[in-house]
Amino acid sequence: xxxxxxxxxxxxxxxxxxxxxxxxxxxxxxxxxxxxxxxxxxxxxxxxxxxxxxxxxxxxxxxxxxxxxxxxxxxxxxxxxxxxxxxxxxxxxxxxxxxxxxxxxxxxxxxxxxxxxxxxxxxxxxxxxxxxxxxxxxxxxxxxxxxxxxxxxxxxxxxxxxxxxxxxxxxxxxxxxxxxxxxxxxxxxxxxxxxxxxxxxxxxxxxxxxxxxxxxxxxxxxxxxxxxxxxxxxxxxxxxxxxxxxxxxxxxxxxxxxxxxxxxxxxxxxxxxxxxxxxxxxxxxxxxxxxxxxxxxxxxxxxxxxxxxxxxxxxxxxxxxxxxxxxxxxxxxxxxxxxxxxxxxxxxxxxxxxx
Amino acid sequence: xxxxxxxxxxxxxxxxxxxxxxxxxxxxxxxxxxxxxxxxxxxxxxxxxxxxxxxxxxxxxxxxxxxxxxxxxxxxxxxxxxxxxxxxxxxxxxxxxxxxxxxxxxxxxxxxxxxxxxxxxxxxxxxxxxxxxxxxxxxxxxxxxxxxxxxxxxxxxxxxxxxxxxxxxxxxxxxxxxxxxxxxxxxxxxxxxxxxxxxxxxxxxxxxxxxxxxxxxxxxxxxxxxxxxxxxxxxxxxxxxxxxxxxxxxxxxxxxxxxxxxxxxxxxxxxxxxxxxxxxxxxxxxxxxxxxxxxxxxxxxxxxxxxxxxxxxxxxxxxxxxxxxxxxxxxxxxxxxxxxxxxxxxxxxxxxxxxxxxxxxxxxxxxxxxxxxxxxxxxxxxxxxxxxxxxxxxxxxxxxxxxxxxxxxxxxxxxxxxxxxxxxxxxxxxxxxxxxxxxxxxxxxxxxxxxxxxxxxxxxxxxxxxxxxxxxxxxxxxxxxxxxxxxxxxxxxxxxxxxxxxxxxxxxxxxxxxxxxxxxxxxxxxxxxxxxxxxxxxxxxxxxxxxxxxxxxxxxxxxxxxxxxxxxxxxxxxxxxxxxxxxxxxxxxxxxxxxxxxxxxxxxxxxxxxxx
Numbered sequence: 001x002x003x004x005x006x007x008x009x010x011x012x013x014x015x016x017x018x019x020x021x022x023x024x025x026x027x028x029x030x031x032x033x034x035x036x037x038x039x040x041x042x043x044x045x046x047x048x049x050x051x052x053x054x055x056x057x058x059x060x061x062x063x064x065x066x067x068x069x070x071x072x073x074x075x076x077x078x079x080x081x082x083x084x085x086x087x088x089x090x091x092x093x094x095x096x097x098x099x100x101x102x103x104x105x106x107x108x109x110x111x112x113x114x115x116x117x118x119x120x121x122x123x124x125x126x127x128x129x130x131x132x133x134x135x136x137x138x139x140x141x142x143x144x145x146x147x148x149x150x151x152x153x154x155x156x157x158x159x160x161x162x163x164x165x166x167x168x169x170x171x172x173x174x175x176x177x178x179x180x181x182x183x184x185x186x187x188x189x190x191x192x193x194x195x196x197x198x199x200x201x202x203x204x205x206x207x208x209x210x211x212x213x214x215x216x217x218x219x220x221x222x223x224x225x226x227x228x229x230x231x232x233x234x235x236x237x238x239x240x241x242x243x244x245x246x247x248x249x250x251x252x253x254x255x256x257x258x259x260x261x262x263x264x265x266x267x268x269x270x271x272x273x274x275x276x277x278x279x280x281x282x283x284x285x286x287x288x289x290x291x292x293x294x295x296x297x298x299x300x301x302x303x304x305x306x307x308x309x310x311x312x313x314x315x316x317x318x319x320x321x322x323x324x325x326x327x328x329x330x331x332x333x334x335x336x337x338x339x340x341x342x343x344x345x346x347x348x349x350x351x352x353x354x355x
Numbered sequence: 356x357x358x359x360x361x362x363x364x365x366x367x368x369x370x371x372x373x374x375x376x377x378x379x380x381x382x383x384x385x386x387x388x389x390x391x392x393x394x395x396x397x398x399x400x401x402x403x404x405x406x407x408x409x410x411x412x413x414x415x416x417x418x419x420x421x422x423x424x425x426x427x428x429x430x431x432x433x434x435x436x437x438x439x440x441x442x443x444x445x446x447x448x449x450x451x452x453x454x455x456x457x458x459x460x461x462x463x464x465x466x467x468x469x470x471x472x473x474x475x476x477x478x479x480x481x482x483x484x485x486x487x488x489x490x491x492x493x494x495x496x497x498x499x500x501x502x503x504x505x506x507x508x509x510x511x512x513x514x515x516x517x518x519x520x521x522x523x524x525x526x527x528x529x530x531x532x533x534x535x536x537x538x539x540x541x542x543x544x545x546x547x548x549x550x551x552x553x554x555x556x557x558x559x560x561x562x563x564x565x566x567x568x569x570x571x572x573x574x575x576x577x578x579x580x581x582x583x584x585x586x587x588x589x590x591x592x593x594x595x596x597x598x599x600x601x602x603x604x605x606x607x608x609x610x611x612x613x614x615x616x617x618x619x620x621x622x623x624x625x626x627x628x629x630x631x632x633x634x635x636x637x638x639x640x641x642x643x644x645x646x647x648x649x650x651x652x653x654x655x656x657x658x659x660x661x662x663x664x665x666x667x668x669x670x671x672x673x674x675x676x677x678x679x680x681x682x683x684x685x686x687x688x689x690x691x692x693x694x695x696x697x698x699x700x701x702x703x704x705x706x707x708x709x710x711x712x713x714x715x716x717x718x719x720x721x722x723x724x725x726x727x728x729x730x731x732x733x734x735x736x737x738x739x740x741x742x743x744x745x746x747x748x749x750x751x752x753x754x755x756x757x758x759x760x761x762x763x764x765x766x767x768x769x770x771x772x773x774x775x776x777x778x779x780x781x782x783x784x785x786x787x788x789x790x791x792x793x794x795x796x797x798x799x800x801x802x803x804x805x806x807x808x809x810x811x812x813x814x815x816x817x818x819x820x821x822x823x824x825x826x827x828x829x830x831x832x833x834x835x836x837x838x839x840x841x842x843x844x845x846x847x848x849x850x851x852x853x854x855x856x857x858x859x860x861x862x863x864x865x866x867x868x869x870x871x872x873x874x875x876x877x878x879x880x881x882x883x884x885x886x887x888x889x890x891x892x893x894x895x896x897x898x899x900x901x902x903x904x905x906x907x908x909x910x911x912x913x914x915x916x917x918x919x920x921x922x923x924x925x926x927x928x929x930x931x932x933x934x935x936x937x938x939x940x941x942x943x944x945x946x947x948x949x950x951x952x953x954x955x956x957x958x959x960x961x962x963x964x965x966x967x
Contacts, residue, residue, distance in 0.1 A: 073679065077652045109645035321636050324637065332392075334391070336394060
């Protein structure tokens with residue numbers, strides 16, 4: 001349907017957008033609307049499903065079909081939408097609380113099944129809508145309203161869950177980096193299967209600057225590694241730094257030092273089915289490593305909603321039963337002949353009219 | 356040789372019982388089917404433990420299957436069994452209380468030894484005396500050794516041999532009750548067609564049991580139960596869970612909306628999901644979810660996407676679905692939630708029956724959250740009420756809760772097969788005029804909104820759990836919220852025009868009106884018929900529609916002095932009636948033992964109120 005042409009405006013609803021001024025959500029929505037306009041999918045075939053949280057108000061600001069559901073269940077409800085009609089382009093808008101805490105179970109099972117949904121996880125490491133409590137992605141020791149002395153639990157790393165659940169697609173982006181984000185949303189939409197996109201999102205009110213050490217443009221070259229399939233994992237000033245794999249571990253090296261040349265640097269293979277290196281990339285973090293962005297993993301695998309449809313088609317093709325009347329009359333049945341039965345002779349209506 | 360004693364009976368209840376692994380459910384089912392084929396009316400009741408294989412020979416591991424068949428209409432599996440087939444002493448112990456005084460106990464005397472007595476917790480070597488079973492015909496048959504004997508030349512291991520001893524019992528009972536073996540033989544041959552040795556084994560033992568009865572006829576009386584006078588037509592046996600699944604499939608075909616069932620396995624509802632998953636040829640999509648919540652959530656998603664969506668569960672699972680039912684109420688999407696009730700609270704009695712989720716169905720959600728609640732009354736009419744639940748949901752854009760229970764779900768009866776052409780039409784409220792489409796614009800008469808789903812050009816809209824205005828935009832306006840709460844309630848009440856009037860069985864007015872609902876129908880109708888035969892002036896009003904209640908409910912109740920509400924809980928429907936139909940004197944009879952009523956106890960309850 002490449003002849004279908006839309007603009008961003010075609011995806012905006014008449015509702016006033018009510019996120020806080022400066023919220024990272026604005027940029028994310030802009031990016032998604034731009035990608036939707038260019039995907040070649042008809043406007044009527046988009047469905048945006050969300051759970052509960054600031055980000056989950058998203059569907060109201062879209063002109064597409066939308067369903068703002070209940071806390072943690074967006075992935076499950078969207079699974080039903082997509083399985084019912086695999087021709088739709090279904091997007092799930094969720095956050096770190098919605099997807100990783102109350103919706104954690106649905107999240108991992110969605111990934112395991114590989115239903116063709118595009119899931120955007122807005123990760124700001126805080127509960128925003130309830131005004132500032134720690135979330136499952138909040139770092140250990142962090143002080144919030146419900147952890148005034150610091151949390152005593154470790155954070156989930158969304159990508160680890162994706163790998164652990166046998167995921168086929170994982171990408172990471174930054175709310176305000178429009179170019180990177182749009183590339184990633186586009187890749188997520190193109191991927192057949194569950195696409196999980198973690199967006200580092202800034203909550204200006206309750207967790208302002210939480211990702212700053214990574215996302216600030218001033219640190220971009222040194223602290224961000226933008227992965228591109230088939231290209232070497234280079235970063236830093238003039239791409240002088242790169243990743244190598246030594247003694248079972250990733251290591252940051254500088255080209256030209258200690259005998260390392262460009263040829264030694266790992267080349268990103270997002271399509272490798274073995275997730276070991278993808279997991280290592282997901283785990284990278286400051287201060288010893290840059291943080292990995294872009295499409296980290298994108299592999300082909302059977303897609304649940306398509307398989308479901310194919311199974312129905314296949315059984316239909318071979319079954320002798322073609323309609324409900326066939327089914328009702330199938331198997332063990334018998335005929336009761338005239339036997340002196342008279343309807344209604346007992347005074348009370350009985351089952352089957354038997355008296 | 357003495358002449359065979361032939362006894363003619365109107366109805367007989369037989370209880371098959373043994374270890375969970377003894378194959379008693381299959382034995383009972385085959386006997387029931389064979390009886391139905393002969394033209395008897397039947398009702399069955401599988402009674403099995405929650406443990407799949409409790410320790411062999413213990414009372415906790417006893418699995419039972421009761422069937423009543425007769426020449427009249429059979430509405431219950433029988434309060435008490437005339438004949439008990441017991442494969443070990445534990446089975447006698449577990450089932451003695453379900454025996455009719457003077458009944459016949461057929462037992463495997465090979466298992467009546469010290470070892471088995473001990474396992475069953477008997478302290479003496481005489482279980483019958485210990486259980487005070489004096490007044491019974493006891494027929495000891497060496498079932499185990501005769502089974503071994505009949506198979507000795509086949510070279511089977513002992514385990515395989517013992518596995519087929521249920522066929523010996525089945526053969527013997529078939530002889531006693533004059534059932535030809537044809538049907539059972541056909542079943543075994545087709546079921547195990549690819550394993551000739553298994554067919555041979557089962558058939559041999561089946562015949563050995565049958566011939567044993569014939570050869571020792573002086574020991575066992577033979578009973579004759581004539582065919583019932585049943586409405587002519589094509590019949591099949593069906594249990595409540597299968598009937599529920601088929602009713603949903605039928606509604607899908609009739610409405611043209613494909614079926615989607617998101618569910619999570621839970622006793623005793625699991626079979627509905629299993630049956631639906633078999634019928635992909637009718638376009639049914641089934642989704643075994645990761646939990647109960649995802650079960651209803653995926654279904655609600657499918658409903659949003661234009662499918663006839665159902666989710667099936669039992670008590671604890673139903674509790675987990677509450678929040679999503681609330682979302683369906685708010686989003687005003689069609690959804691059928693089937694609750695096959697079991698003993699509660701919590702895990703309760705998973706394999707036993709109860710009617711104790713009624714108030715949960717009516718009120719168990721946050722906020723003002725009205726839904727339609729209906730209940731099936733017999734195994735086969737689960738088909739009709741599942742169909743009706745789907746029709747109401749699709750035509751009125753409302754979630755419908757269908758209550759069945761373990762007794763209906765597992766119980767079976769013959770069913771006159773309907774023709775699809777005879778079922779009422781279903782007209783889903785699909786949006787037509789896109790120019791004016793607003794998600795919460797309503798039909799003036801029914802108050803139902805119009806349904807549009809992704810993929811339909813020109814109807815894009817947003818809905819969700821937040822309160823909305825007509826356009827589907829979020830609204831915190833106080834007046835709007837009050838108005839919408841009232842509309843959602845009124846919309847459910849408007850369903851009354853699809854609800855038939857309440858019928859009274861017996862006199863239209865009088866002293867005592869027995870009121871029951873859902874799965875107790877068989878027992879209450881039997882009670883009323885029995886009492887009326889005795890000349891007692893009593894009547895029955897049985898409810899299938901709980902919310903909304905039939906329009907004439909108050910009028911019917913006003914014609915009786917006493918309303919006696921009987922239910923398998925501590926008084927939930929009666930509490931609802933006291934609230935909704937005030938001004939009557941309500942009495943109640945309640946039982947929560949995980950068991951169905953007996954006709955006898957209902958008769959006693961009614962008589963007490965007649966005399967009082």
